[in-house]
Amino acid sequence: MKQSQLFTKTKKEAPSDEVAKNAQLLIRAGFIHKEMAGVYAYMPLGLRVLENIKRIVREEMNAVGGQELMMTTLQPKEIWEKTGRWDDAKVDNWFKTKLVNGTELGVGLTHEEPIVDAVSNYLNSYKGMPFSVYQIQNKFRNEKRAKSGILRGREFLMKDMYTFCKDQEQHEQEYEKIVAAYHRVYARLGLGEITYRTYADGGIFTPRFSDEFQTLTEVGEDTIYVDEKKRIAINEEILTDENLKKLGLDRNDLVAKKGVEVGNTFHLESKYTDALDLFYIDEKGEKQSILMGCYGIGVSRLMGVVAELFSDDKGLVWPENVAPFAVHLLSLGQDEETEKICIELEKNGIEVLFDDRDAQAGAKFADSDLIGIPCRVVVSKKSLAAGGLEVKMRNESESKIMTVEELLQMLKK
């Protein structure tokens, strides 16, 4: 894509009311636009990053048999009343609205109830299980405060998955399969080393712990205690001697760290299925409860985490897997020659942002550092005289002269 045609432009300053580093950088680089606190629109560069993260999440959910669907944002209150979750005293972050005739509706904050309601159209026998469904969709939560950029939104993109199993054994298998898929997602985003499976409160439905996936970062809102050898952690909120004993952890092996929750997995037992009257008939013809699990990944939050962690004082430093383009191609007064190179790269399936703007070299370099595409390729009189292109990776300081063929070789690795 030609940068002269990209309608967003970089900015020297972020809005003065924006305190989160992720949002400051993403706004300055033209990836997002702040609609209001906790509500951000995704401009073309930002949407490309988001779509890359969605693709990774989708591939891993499909690989464990997840069936993708799309539930609705507008929610009838009846199904939420059955589980007691319509009441604002119990769930304090609903957005609610009304039909013209006055009927109250909810604006989807999660989807256990509607998923169970939809599934009840199809499921009645043990033969239909186990199965899992998921969606990647905006959720709406009426947060009192929203100062962390896209790390905590009032409107945010989430992957939520739900499993349905006939017994505990099936449930444990599905649950661990999905936990393994989560680790693969974080690894592909470059966060594998610093993301810990973390024991946390299981909520009101089960005496068991839930699992959080916490990525270590100073801007995290949670405190977790990490056992670095065992590569496991425990959330501060459940750090008691009794729990440590139950989990086989030793307080002396734990180190306190700040983390941001990039995923969670819950054992829901039969809380929702029972409440919404969804049962199955077993091999003997008897009615039985259905066990559910639910599994979330904050997709837009992950984009924020990556932006926070992979950045320096000059701007963003995208990992290859999520970068909006693979190559930032800068023409310094060599537009004709550079356009040929751009076409050659694109013919080879490389996604290129081609800076064809009539601008100073310094401005082009500064913008390139701010936008943070992994591989910067400069075409100038000097580079052509030296034998080709001046190639510099965003996360390295030295550049190299390469031919187009050498660049293609490097990018294919």
Added chain:
Amino acid sequence: MKQSQLFTKTKKEAPSDEVAKNAQLLIRAGFIHKEMAGVYAYMPLGLRVLENIKRIVREEMNAVGGQELMMTTLQPKEIWEKTGRWDDAKVDNWFKTKLVNGTELGVGLTHEEPIVDAVSNYLNSYKGMPFSVYQIQNKFRNEKRAKSGILRGREFLMKDMYTFCKDQEQHEQEYEKIVAAYHRVYARLGLGEITYRTYADGGIFTPRFSDEFQTLTEVGEDTIYVDEKKRIAINEEILTDENLKKLGLDRNDLVAKKGVEVGNTFHLESKYTDALDLFYIDEKGEKQSILMGCYGIGVSRLMGVVAELFSDDKGLVWPENVAPFAVHLLSLGQDEETEKICIELEKNGIEVLFDDRDAQAGAKFADSDLIGIPCRVVVSKKSLAAGGLEVKMRNESESKIMTVEELLQMLKK
């Protein structure tokens, strides 16, 4: 995909409160789930169709230079007050909600105001134009009645595009480029022959006509007058002698037809940009108004139109371009042999729904007709004895015996 693992099942009956044929068929076949009137969730088969339509729309919008972005559902009232569209007396189909602190918010029904607001961060010079942005996103409209299934939803998927131009000449060029792209979209969906560019009321912002794209169908809510020779139509609401003269149409050449509006394009002049204080500086350094156009395609509505039009008394008949799978592969007691064929087809990039269920042949045939995948392939003792697979297209009545190689040849065409 193995059908035994697909969690949705077909149904003999649609819900009794569902009067629209498109929704009746789509619910019975397991493509959609009714959440409430005008609000439908998309099950895996339905989501696959929707994604196929999105892909076609996206390809055509990208081909005319559209830059994809994603605006927000939650909307601050301030920007809508600037154009007078916050007032429920003027716009009567808002869903509104509130932050915890009482601040009123809108639930996005369209996006002219927020798009102009976002663009004002980047655009100030004539050099930046023309450009166009678009999104494919759920819209929310508080309709009094919603009885047409996914033809008219309270929550529905829409592609909305916006152009920004420096003068009338640029605007006309962009506008006609997009109209041409719309025709390509409808053609690729198999609706080209029966979809008419239709003159309609331009709204309060311009004395000019807008264009609707009307697909002829008896269930359409609109009456249009078609000039079949000129392949153009006029909406009943503007059918006056004066307008006919202006448009060079003769009343005697027109035939009344029912149509459903599958797209529209509007000249917005500088109504929104002026109101939101977005201007540009021209070549002479002078401040000038920016001309906008807006362009909608109802993506979920198109799925409903295709379902209505391509169906028979046995069920759905999907066109190849949007079908959830290319092949419905039915094993009649030949699971092992059929699985090998399934793998062979998938290896060749063919998307297959493999009916491996332990069910009667009659039930499998009925489900296959209801689901409507274009190519049905039966593997039975009889077909194998005859030399291979029994292949029948959903829109034909005769079947043929083919080898796997012959089937692959046919599908590649």
